Amino acid sequence: MAKPKILLMGPYPDWDLVDLENRYAVHKIYEASDRHAYISEHGPNIRAIATRGELGASAALIQNLPKLEIISVYGVGYDAVDLASCRERGIRVTNTPDVLTNDVADLGVAMMLCQSRGMIGAERWVTDGSWAAKGLYPLKRRVWGRRAGVLGLGRIGFEVAKRLRGFDMDIAYSDVAEKPHAEGMTFVADPVALAERSDFLFVTLAASAATRHIVSRDVIAALGPEGMLINISRASNIDEEALLDALGSGVLGAAALDVFEGEPKLNPRFLALDNVLLQPHHASGTVETRKAMGQLVRDNLAAHFAGAPLITPVI
Structure with missing residues (x-):
C-alpha cells in the first residue's frame, strides 16, 4: 500500500x-x-x-x-x-x-526577571570592562512583592501565576469570565483596568480575531512608564506600532517579547530600543x-x- x-x-x-x-x-x-x-x-x-x-x-x-x-x-x-x-x-x-505549557511559563517569568534586573546589560558591564572602569552597575527594579497582571488565565497563564506566587506578588487576571480555580487572585474584567493595577503585565491568551490588538494603545498607556509588558502568546494580541511608540517615548517603561509581527524579520525599530528584551520565539524551545x-x-x-x-x- x-x-x-x-x-x-x-x-x-x-x-x-x-x-x-x-x-x-x-x-x-x-x-x-x-x-x-x-x-x-x-x-x-x-x-x-x-x-x-x-x-x-x-x-x-x-x-x-x-x-x-x-x-x-x-x-x-x-x-x-x-x-x-x-x-x-x-x-x-x-x-x-x-x-509546552510549563516551559512557556518558565520563559515568561525568566524574561520578567532578566529585564527587571537588567541582566543582559549587567553581563556586558562585566565583559566590556565597565565594572572595573566605571564601578557599580546602575540600579534596577525588584520583582518580589510587586503587582502582576495575567491577561488570559488559560493553561499557560495559570502556570505563570503559580510561579509568580513564589515571589509574593499581588496577582490579578483578566479573562472572558471569572475562573473558579483562581484562588488568591483578583479578577479584573477590563484589560485597561488590569494594566492600570499592574507593574508587570503578562500576555498569555490564545490569539483570535476577537483578541487582535487587545493590548491596545490604551492598555499600554495604563501600564505606564514604570510598567513592563511580557508577551509569550502571539504577536497579533498586541498593537505593535502602539507598543513601539510607547517604548520609544517612555509612555511604557519596558517590554520583554518572544513573538513579533512578521517574525523573524521583526520591525527594525525594536533594535534601536534599550528598554526591550527580544527573544526568538523559543518559549517552548527545550529538547x-x-x-x-x-x-x-x-x-x-x-x-x-x-x-x-x-x-x-x-x-
Whole structure:
C-alpha cells in the first residue's frame, strides 16, 4: 500500500523527520524554490499537512489540496490555520497543548526577571570592562512583592501565576469570565483596568480575531512608564506600532517579547530600543518539550490514518 502523502510547511527536528519519512511520503514545501509550481505538481495527492503554529495553513493553500484530510499543528496556537475552510470541507485540525505549557511559563517569568534586573546589560558591564572602569552597575527594579497582571488565565497563564506566587506578588487576571480555580487572585474584567493595577503585565491568551490588538494603545498607556509588558502568546494580541511608540517615548517603561509581527524579520525599530528584551520565539524551545510536541503531531497523524480518535483535536 502506498504511503499517505503529507506536506511539511517548515523544518522539523531529525527525531521527528526520520519517523515521518518512514511512515509517509513527505513533501517539503519549504525547500521549494517555486511554491506555486510545487503545489500544482504535488497538491492533488496531499492528504495531510504537518505545520507549525506560526506557519499555519492558509485558505488558498487548503483550496489547492483537494484530498486534504487533516492538519496537524506543531504548537498550541492554530490561529494561522484557516479553520473556516477546514470546517467547510470537514478537514480535521489538531495541535499540541499541555506539553509546552510549563516551559512557556518558565520563559515568561525568566524574561520578567532578566529585564527587571537588567541582566543582559549587567553581563556586558562585566565583559566590556565597565565594572572595573566605571564601578557599580546602575540600579534596577525588584520583582518580589510587586503587582502582576495575567491577561488570559488559560493553561499557560495559570502556570505563570503559580510561579509568580513564589515571589509574593499581588496577582490579578483578566479573562472572558471569572475562573473558579483562581484562588488568591483578583479578577479584573477590563484589560485597561488590569494594566492600570499592574507593574508587570503578562500576555498569555490564545490569539483570535476577537483578541487582535487587545493590548491596545490604551492598555499600554495604563501600564505606564514604570510598567513592563511580557508577551509569550502571539504577536497579533498586541498593537505593535502602539507598543513601539510607547517604548520609544517612555509612555511604557519596558517590554520583554518572544513573538513579533512578521517574525523573524521583526520591525527594525525594536533594535534601536534599550528598554526591550527580544527573544526568538523559543518559549517552548527545550529538547524535552520539542520532542513531546513532535510526538503528539505524529501520534495525531497516526491516529487519523488508522481511523482512531484524534488525541488533541481542535476540530
